[in-house]
Amino acid sequence: MSGLIFNLFIFVLASFIGFELISKVPPTLHTPLMSGANAISGITIIGAVVVAGQVESEIAQIIGFCAIVFATINVVGGFMVTDRMLEMFKKKD
């Protein structure tokens, strides 16, 4: 049980940091910020790697493989597309 409580502490504290991180964001940055944060949520790729890398169950490995493909699309596509948006943003100035 203490493991769960510890994880809950981390979860709640990290949520507070997340709330505080974003304050005044100019409207032009709304979409890039959303896109960048979205790429970070692809962190679930680490969970996918853990599931695909075990050898206890072949079915779980295949599910893990699909999860890796999905999460990698999110991560690679997400960071690249955010960079493209921000690159354009800079040129406009």
Next chain:
Amino acid sequence: PDIIQLVYLLATGIFIIGIKRLGSPATARSGNQLAALGMFIGIVVTLFDQQIISFDYIIGGILLGSAIGAFAAKKVEMTAMPEMVAIFNGFGGGASALVAWGELSRVADPTILAGQDLVTIGLSILIGSITFTGSFIAFGKLQGFISGNPVTFSGQNFFNALLTIVSLVLVGWLAFDPANQLIFWILFGIALLLGMMTVLPIGGADMPVVISLLNSYSGLAASMAGFVINNNLLIISGALVGAAGLILTNIMCKAMNRTLGNVLFGAFGGDNSDSGGPAA
């Protein structure tokens, strides 16, 4: 081992600085690049985890996912960015649901799993699946595959509330009866349906707000997946994105003089209506 955890701590710090920098025009691009670096570090160090024995599926999956993601990111038109983000977000949410499903099917007898682990598995499947289908409906509305006008029927809010309650009951049921395949599949199905039903009644003009909210959900789903595999980096990064995404959603609503409740349940902001106008 401890060294992996310390590198995770480093990656967490990089993510926090990255998100902070993304919020300001002068530093935004470097913020995004920092976050990408944090992600890279996190993934590489995970490969040294002793739990990870087989690398075939990992390498194959990363190569395939990178190729698809990079191709899509290069090809997309600048005007189609919100729908591209929606698609990426949907895949992220779907991945979290799959991680939970994988963990559940990894053990031969799921009844040996602790109740609390089963609850987080259920929540991860629920939130991840809602994000998955919801994001694809948002994409469809912006692309015009699905009508941009609100799709409504009488009793819709009641029906959606009922689906939400049933899905939460099923999460609890799965925790008591994890070997019951039927409960698992019904939960999966209702969660996928709920994602569609939540986004369909919202007008096309409000999709950016919806995508931002779904982004917050995918963060929450990742965090739940972190509870499932007991990984701090996932719990923290997911919670950061979940909370930051919620604040950003709120800021975007305020910019349109709307409240989030009004966007979600107001069923307006179709293709023809002006999104800043008063409710009909």
